[in-house]
Amino acid sequence: MLSPPSYATLAAAALIAYFLGGLPFGYWFVRMSSGRDIRKIGSGNIGATNVHRTLGRKAGVIVLLLDVLKGFAAVWIGALISHGDPIALGAAALAVMAGHCYPILLRFRGGKAVACYIGAFLYLAPLSLAVAAVVFIGVVALTKYISLASIAGALVLPFAMWFLSRPPMPILWASIAAALLIVHRHKGNIARIVAGNERVFSFKGGGAP
Incomplete structure (x- = not known):
């Protein structure tokens, strides 16, 4: 049973992570660069892949790094305020992804949270994330x-964590829930595949599909 201070810490970690996740870097970058709404271009997603297709490789990489950073920062802050409590860390990882998928600033129409997932588990399980990256x-x-690769990597990560590091169960369960969220957010891609x-990836980018 969590004590009241732990509930407060858990809530703080989750709320901070959610609002960090809700910072729509892809939307802002395209809006400032071209005046367009990324949600009305290509796949309609605000993430790095659609930015890459819309503005090119450099823009896509910048947005990817920013989204990874907010995932990492959310869990790092959660670790600071909870002294590394695994429940708070798992909650922060899920909350930053939820914030990216359902951001208040964009009326809950966000991205697919793959980059946030990478950032969060770069902090929590870097070796296992490397295995997922190879996949x-x-x-x-x-x-x-890209969509199929994202799903495959996300689904592999919990197994890699279990075999390589045996993390605390709250973190392992968070990785499973996060992977299922990514699958859910890619259901349209699955149907197109x-x-x-489904559109294939090109390193050249540029130009809306």
């Missing part, structure tokens, strides 16, 4: 589908 790269190389009309 991601392999799937992209074989299929050219099945239908054979």
Whole structure:
């Protein structure tokens, strides 16, 4: 049973993470660079992949790094205020992803949280994340589908964590919940892959699809 101070700490970690996750860097970057609304371009997603397709590789990389940073920062702050409590860390990881997917500033229409997932688990499980990254790269190389690679990497990460580091159960359960959230956010991509009309990734970028 959590004590009241622990409830307060848990709430603080989750709220800070949620509001960090809700900072829509992709939306702001495209709006400031071109005056356009990224939600009305291409896939409509505010994340790095759609920014890459819209403005090119450099813009996509910048947004990717910013979104990874907010995922990392959210869990780092959660660790500071909770003294490393695993429940608070797991809550922060999920909350930063929820903030990215459902940001208040964009009326709860956000991205798919893959970069936030990377940032959060870069802090929590860097070795396991490296395994997931290898899977991601392999799937992209074989299929050219960023969406499928993101799903595969997310689903592999909890297994890698279990076999490599045996983390505290709250963090492991958070990784499973986070992976399921990523699958859910990619349900449209899954349907397009099945239908054979999912867009493949190109390093060149630029130009709305």
